[in-house]
Amino acid sequence: MNSNLLFDFSVNKEENSIHVTRDFAANLSLVWDAWTKPEILDLWWAPKPYKTETKSMDFTEGGAWIFGMVSPENEVHWCRVDYRKIEPQKFYSGLDGFCDEDGVLNMEFPRSLWNNEFTAKGENTSVNITLKYESLEDLEKIIGFGFKEGFTMAMENLDQYIEAKFNLRNELKKDRSPRVCTYLNFPGNTEEAFKFYQSVFKTEFSGKGIQRFGDIPADGNHPPVAEVIKKMILHIELPITGNHVLMGTDAPKEMGFNLTSGNNMHIALEPETREEAKRIFDELSEGGTVTMPLEDMFFGAYFGEFRDKYGINWMINYTND
Incomplete structure (x- = not known):
């Protein structure tokens, strides 16, 4: 503690x-x-x-x-x-x-x-x-x-x-360079999907590679994790083409999620400044539905999610100092 x-x-x-x-x-x-x-x-x-x-x-x-x-x-x-x-x-x-x-x-x-x-x-x-x-x-x-x-x-x-x-x-985002990523949710087969994408794009996973729920934390003192989700993917990042990055996580029904085609994919923006993150969030979400307000999160980011007025899902993420 x-x-x-x-x-x-x-x-x-x-x-x-x-x-x-x-x-x-x-x-x-x-x-x-x-x-x-x-x-x-x-x-x-x-x-x-x-x-x-x-x-x-x-x-x-x-x-x-x-x-x-x-x-x-x-x-x-x-x-x-x-x-x-x-x-x-x-x-x-x-x-x-x-x-x-x-x-x-x-x-x-x-x-x-x-x-x-x-x-x-x-x-x-x-x-x-x-x-x-x-x-x-x-x-x-x-x-x-x-x-x-x-x-x-x-x-x-x-x-x-x-x-x-x-x-x-912090391990996966080392600097302030702005980038656009695509964040994908899967019902339990994230690893299968990302290994397929890796075989196509011939690239390597970022950071430590595949991060699982059972790896929390990596020092061996991790809190108990239900066996059904222990081997599922907590987070994974794969550079593909044109400096674009695919990110993903498992969001299965065992964890209370109900994924359907359309709600399992977000465009993830990482602006260069906190002010720009707020501006983009406020303007893009106007007329849409905010699913997670833009706030400082425990994982060290200023983060929020919304669905715009055309039904497109977005994530805005600025890494705090």
């Missing part, structure tokens, strides 16, 4: 509660996504050596997240979170507990009421968490299960995920 990031953990037995404040080295939008999107939660939520596998998630008030905590021996402990209140990029609350594979709660175990508040803190984001229990007995049982140790490891998993994404982006 980055020692400069705040981590405060306390227990209040009079109020049957646990209080945690944790900072992350990423902007508010990205930290919110990491806590609310199943494809990212599956990468970090479980403490090692467990991994998380989402069965279903409906992140709405009244919706639920059903997921398994999978041991190295493939023993699955099923859990359920029932969402109560959601204020996008500000706050959400949910009542969690153990359940069976169908989401039927096991009332022999205590449930935790999570109240999570997200606050921008300069370039970082602070998450303030309060967990409440019905009784002191329930609180002490959760503490006895090793909650503090497990939750600390999960927070470190998220740190590693953020750091790995940031390092990957």
